[in-house]
Structures are given as structure tokens and as C-alpha cells.
Amino acid sequence: MKKKIGLYFGTFNPIHVGHLIIANHMVEFSDLEEVWFVVTPHNPFKKKSTLLDDYHRYDMVYEATKEYPKLKPSNIEFKLPQPNYTINTLVHLEEKYPNKYDFALIMGRDNLKSLHKWKNYEVILENYSIYVYPRITEVENIAVLKNHPKIVEVDAPIMEISSTFIRKQIKAGKNIKPLLPLTVWEYLDKMNFYR
Template sequence: MQKRVGLYFGSFNPIHIGHLILANHLVEFTNLDEVWLVITPQSPFKKKASLLDNHHRFELVYRSLEKYEHLKASDIEFKMPTPNYTAKTLAVLEEKHPDYLFNLIMGEDNLVSFHKWKNYETILERHELYVCPRMTKKEIPKQFQNHNKIHFTNTPIIDISASMIRKAIKDEKNVVPLLPAEAWNYIDEMNFYRN
């Protein structure tokens, strides 16, 4: 039987409890066997001062997931040419792991514009989508509403953002409850986001 893996893409700058709650919920309450958090690389064209280097963000995610058997950190996109597209990442993963079934995890807000993604038809042909509710006011396009490859999940809506956490750290607020302990320890030790 093929292992069903959900791919959760993000910059994870930094990873926070919202990410963990969502990933864990998907493993526990859907038919996914594992969820891989795929850290998206920094674009060489859009260097942002607030974005930690790739290896630091991978380390934050890796440390945060160590005690979760079915959650994994993936740096697959670090080795791929930029700009990269999700369809290409999926193709590379399928080639590397032919015995896994890869599925995409996305928020409702991404599904609204999914028809604008490069090769979105191919993605839907070959993969299933697990859509997490978001506070979006936009209507989901008709073609995606009752699609047999698109699963609408009941993951909790958690209104925590990495940008809010970065600002709070800079403003010397206590953000410890918002982060996995391992992530906070690394951020604190490395003095990240303080200026």
C-alpha cells in the first residue's frame, strides 16, 4: 500500500504552533499517513532582510518536528533552480519516491487562485488537494467546489502569523506560547528577529 504524504509548503519564518496544529490535525483526522513541511527557499531575486537563511528555517522546522513521528521537514526545494513551481517539485518528489502518493495541502485562499498556478490541471490530474479553511471572503471557483480530488478539511482556523511573531520578538514581547519550545530555544540562542 502506498504511503499518502501531504505536502505543506511555507517559508516557516518562523514555524509556530499554528503550523504544528494544522499539520498534526491533518495526520490525525484525514487519510494522510504523513505531512511534510516543505520549506520554500529564499528567492535570489527577492532578498528580504526579515527572512532567515534557508538552513536556519530548515533547522527551526526540523527541531520542532523531531518528536512527531508522522511530521517531517523537507528541504527538497533548496536544491532546485529558482524560480520554482509546485508542479516541478511534485514531479521531482514522485521520481525520488515512486512508492509515495503526494498530495497538496493549501488554504482556501490559495484554492481561489489555484486556476492561475502553472500546470494546475496536471497537478489535479495526478494529486489530491487537502484544503484548510481560512477566513477568506472570496468565492471558491465552481470548477473546484465539488471536485473529487479536492477535500475540504475541518482543520482549526488559527489566527497567528509569522510576521506578527517577528514583530513581537523585535518589540521584546513574550512569544514563547506561540512557538514550539525547540523553535523558540533556537531563535533565542541565535538572537533572530531582534532587530
């Protein structure tokens, strides 16, 4: 039987405790057996200028997840042509691990609203489950996705922490250490990032 893997895509700039809480909730309270943090080199919808180097962000995800056997860092998108799209990553993963894993996507409920703008979103919905966690900015049910057989709502805790907030507070000289895994805080501090 294929192992069920949740793919949690993000720039993780930086990864914070909110990301870990959601990922851990997914592996403990759904049928997902592992969550892979897919570090995105460049999201087509985001400006690249604010991003730390890909490998620094990957290293922080590695540091944050190394104590959790069901949570794994993934740099699979680093080798793909940029800008990359989720469908390309899924095709690449299927080719790399034929018949080994059953992949699913993890996303915040607010992201469902823009799913129809994704490249080949119909193909994604047809072939992959999407595990959705609530966000503080609840959105109306998206008619086409309401009761869709591939959408799995997971009652995860609502996290109001964002990487943007963390970057701003570091720059402002605030102590945000409790919002980050200790190893990530030490990495940022040592490298003098976001100051």
C-alpha cells in the same frame, strides 16, 4: 500500497504552533499518513529579503517536528533551480520516490483562489489531491473548484497566527513564546533572530 503523504509547503519563517496544529490535524483526521513540511527557499510571490537563511528555517522545522513521528521536515526544494514552482517539486519527488508514495498538497482555503495562477495548475489538479483547511478570511467558493473530485476539505481548527505577526512582535520586544514550539523559541532566542 503506497503511503499517503501530505506536502505542506511554506517558508516557515518561523514555524509556529499553528503550523503544527494544522499538520497534526491532517494526519490524525484525514487519510494522510504523514505530513512533510516542505521548506521553500524562495516563493515566487514573496520578497526574499525578509527570509532567514534556508537552513536556519529547516533546522527550526526539524526542531519543531522531531517529537512527532508522522511530521517530517523536508529540504527537497533546496536543490532545485530557483525560483521554483510546486509542479517542479512534485515531478522531482515522483522521480526520487517512484511508486513509493501517493503525494497530496495541503493548503489554506484562501490559497485556492490563486491556484489558477500556479504554473501547470491543471496538471497538479489532475494528478494530486489537495487537502484544504479553513482560514479566518473565508473566501467565496471558487466555482471551478467547488465539488472538484481532487479537493478534500478538512475541518481543521482555524488558526489566526502568522509568521509575519510573530516576526513583528519579536522585533517589538513582546513575549510570543507560547506561539512557538519551545525548541523553536530557544533557537530564535539563541540566534537573536528577528530582533
